Amino acid sequence: MCQLLGMNCNTPTDIVFSFTGFAYRAGRTGEHIDGWGIAFFEGRAVRHFVDHQAALVSPIADLIRRYPIKSTNVIAHIRKATVGSVILENCHPFIREMWGRYWVFAHNGDLKAYEPVLDGPYQPVGSTDSERAFCWILQSLRARFAERPSRDVLAEALRGLCADIATHGTFNMMLSDGTELYAHCSTRLHYLVRQHPFATASLSDDEVTVNFAEVTTPDDRVAVIVTEPLTANETWLPFAPGELKVFVDGAPV
Template sequence: MCQLLAMNCNVPTDIVFSFTGFAHRGGRTDTHHDGWGIAFFEGAGVRHFVDHQAAIASPIAELIKRYPIKSTNVIAHIRKATQGHVALENCHPFVRELWGRYWVFAHNGDLKEFTPQLDGAFRPVGSTDSEHAFCFLLQELRRRFGDTPPALPALRAALGELVRQISDFGTFNMMLSDGTALFAHCSTKLSYVVRQYPFVTARLSDEDLSVDFSQVTTPNDRVAIIVTEPLTTNETWTAFAPGELLVFIDGSPVPVA
């Protein structure tokens, strides 16, 4: 199984601290060594880094741990291959365009015999169940809403239906963002923490490293971190309920009617 990490914030924030603990699961504190990837939204643009090397050995992961790229929406993934061989085209997150926006997607889990018909608008390049599911999601969103992106409540409702359909085929913990909102769906395991004023010192569970967020933030900053396994030992993580789809905007989960 893979590991997922996402960040959604109200001001552009770097993910160096959380990524440092997360990346160590890629080959050191865990067995996820079949590649990794991370995508940062920056305005409408995306910086997308993938590597089929273990995150622990990757010069690009090393760069990201040292280069504080600031973003309001980030999705990262460390891969333990279940379907699809170890190759760059099978590394999450995947990036595609719909409605003149980039969409970023990553998946944890395993879908069995999930082969919905794809009409050709979005076709997988690699051989994973995950990329197939992503193409299906975007195809169905376009089929429902045509060329006009819907308002958030309609989008959330459509995604809710689609992820339920996909979840019938297996475990579908997933993260999806178009750079304005971050959608996170839990099949089996997903937790989040909201970091906001008054900020505390957080201690990574995978490495002997702490950071006092009050030193690197302003009182108005708010940052949500969403993960398959909590990253820190002294923060309160909220577990998703199985089947729950949450929408994060500006650093916290928002109710969407």
């Protein structure tokens, strides 16, 4: 299995604190050592980093921990391989372009006997069930919408597609084109919203504490979505099984 981490904000924010705790699960406090990846939106553009080394030892993950890349939408993934070997093309998140926007996708869970008909323009490059699901989602959306629909219409379509895929197994996933962040829970996903008045947070996976009041302005709002809560002293809200949430400007809508 794998773990997912997402962030959606109303102002560009770095993910150094959350990624630091998350990366410790890749070898120190967790067994997710079969690669990792992270994608940062900057406007319509994406910075994409993947590595088949564990996030705990990867020089590229070290860069992410030390270089505060500011973004309004981030999706990260640490992998414990179940389907597909430990090679770079199987590392999440995956990216494709649709409707003139980049779409970033990461998945946690196993899909059993999942072989959707992929006869559209999106073909998997690697061998994971996850990338097949991503290609099928994009193919299905493109077949239905000639251009990007509104957030509500897109969310409704995604709910149906995720429910369909989830009949094949566990389908916790995050998807974004840099505007909103869509998160679907089939078994485990938690989130919290940090906003004024900001408090101090302490990582569960390391002795790191941040006083967000010192690094934010009163208008900032940040939603963090993750498989397992990252901090011990904040209240993380669980998703309901089968729930798809849309995060906009740092909060669910």
